[in-house]
Amino acid sequence: MLLKKVLNKHFTQKQQMVLNQFVNNKDWSLMINYGAVRSGKTIANNYCFIMSLIQVRKLADKDKVKDPLYILAGTSKKNIYNNVLNPLFNDFDLIPEQDSIGNLHLFGVTIILAYTGTIAGLRGIRGSSAYGAYINEASLANEKVFEEIRDRCSEGDGRVICDTNPDIPTHWLKTDYIDNPSKQIISNHFVLDDNTFLSKRYIDTKKATTPSGMLYDRSVLGLWVTGEGVVYEDFDQNTMVVDKAPDNLEYYCGVDWGFAKGHENVITVLGDDPETGVTYLTDIFSSTGKFIDYWVDIAHKIQSRHGDYINFWCDSARPEYVSYFQQNNIGARNADKSVMNGIEFCAERIKMGKFKVLRKCAKPFLDDVFQYVWDPVKGVPKKEHDNVMDSFRYALYNQHKKYDNQIIRNVYL
Template identity: 50%
Template structure:
């Protein structure tokens, strides 16, 4: 078996770069499932062996050089790096009380880049290199600290990332930096570069990825902003169904976007036994107090039972009121892009339907909003206009289909 049987041509390009070129940063960026992290995991092992060799050459010899392994969270590092290496090479990592471990005679110090708290694990240390997984998700201050800590002889930094907004600091300051003195090498991946994925899988991913920004980022690996309508695949003719055509429902749930000056909205959804989601009821109103929404929620409970109400965490007093009224109110996961992608994917795959009688009523704002819900090209986020129903929809669908124990309040828009 030759090396060409183990790595794709794109991965071999990265490996050759890692071995032959004089670089300070090596960043693989692009599509999901394209092979970026897999090859970087192997380069990480190569770098540890190189660091051990460099440490042995110092006078006096450095007994325990340190190396930074960074990721968005403990869970992401475990899933993306450590477990993958264990599965591939049989490593049995032995962690100390600080979550560090030793490999090839190098102490690997883990730090988590999702919050500013990641500074604590590495502040003051001298690192001989770093591996930053999911680099675009890193807090910029933590990333810069990682860079500054890498001051050991010959220290180098490897990283991988999926695309984000083209104005992202990682793209502007590092990936697009062509100054030879910076010694930054970046390699772009497309999903088609991963020759080890089946053609069927790639075809399914292309067919099921929402059009526009999500397709360009996830499949082509491009750093693009959204433009125009967010739910480009929404087709009223295919999506609207009569109430009598709704099949047996497996579970019901609701999404809540609080409002007063702007409209508030409570939406009721149902999932059938075949992976389809139905918008069954919409309650949207302006200038209404919490008593009004409590009455709406109680009416929904009377019709559908004790269902989850996924609520905007911006008004915790309203959530508390629901709970005090024996309404099962839960804080929604307000992740904007992930939530929109989850909804858009259902629409693209024709797994999302809307009861015609609900959205054709005079009080409904759904159709007006879904056609006007648009990207802000400068920020890469939705424009905060005519988005109340869209927010309630995102809160409900994205939160309901996750592990309830991982849902936290706050954040998002």
């Protein structure tokens, strides 16, 4: 009874189920915990990671191995730190020692870091024989790196644990592993409601503000789904196209470079109302066949109207254009072009009613927003009708993105 109370205090019922599998199920060699954001799956895996290291040390002692190896994998060093190492310190007060070649040491086990984002990640683990592995964000891993990690876990029980958010239903992790359970392969599906340590207010707000369709199904329900229909399906022309905006807006711009027909150059001008938090799209400048000096003139006109020190969040694909803007006293900055993160942020603003478009410039936006659709195979937007969509996303996402815990305001470069 006392043990149950302790477990209930620290772990949700779903997490306890995972820990029970880890301890009492001796058959599995691959455990995949997948599902919704903030559902508690990574915490369960982090605890399994600690238990894995303790178990590896015991097995190594039986095998008379002085320096057993374990693989800790993620898309990048930063992600491994944020998702695994930092929580280990915050939740368990554990700080692995680091040696001169970058390996970590904890509980008498050497932990090799492997980066799974590209095939280059194979270099860090080739030739090694490990007692197990923990793969964070497994759906983002290169498939060959994922397979190589599993192959390298040839010592002891060779168990591999991994966690992930859902992706498209045809993703190899789902079709090859989750959809093919066996004694050796087990998986656990987490939904947002599984995390009973979250407040009801947080869960209700998350459900109310998460964009409809694929983003909701993945983020809240933890489903492996692809998008169907338009990307911004919560955009309502009847309520979000307006005749005027407040006078006190804080302005910034997005720039999608282009030249040829079908890939126009687009500059969108947006402004935030500091009192209501509503963003207004106030101008769209779009054209084909225009060289960079033309767009410098457009940017100067925007500055003369809204101030010299506004940000221009630019497509980084043309660094010479960004540099030319800067040479002409335009506050050009390379935009973070993360497609899904940017879309999720913009879609959330739309669903919350925090985005409006002025009627005078609405036509090019409406032409694109109602034709900007998901690719049913890749699970990302099709590269069609995306010029205005990219430009406005660069602006809205980057202006509100947190850098070093500070929101970027208008900064002149």
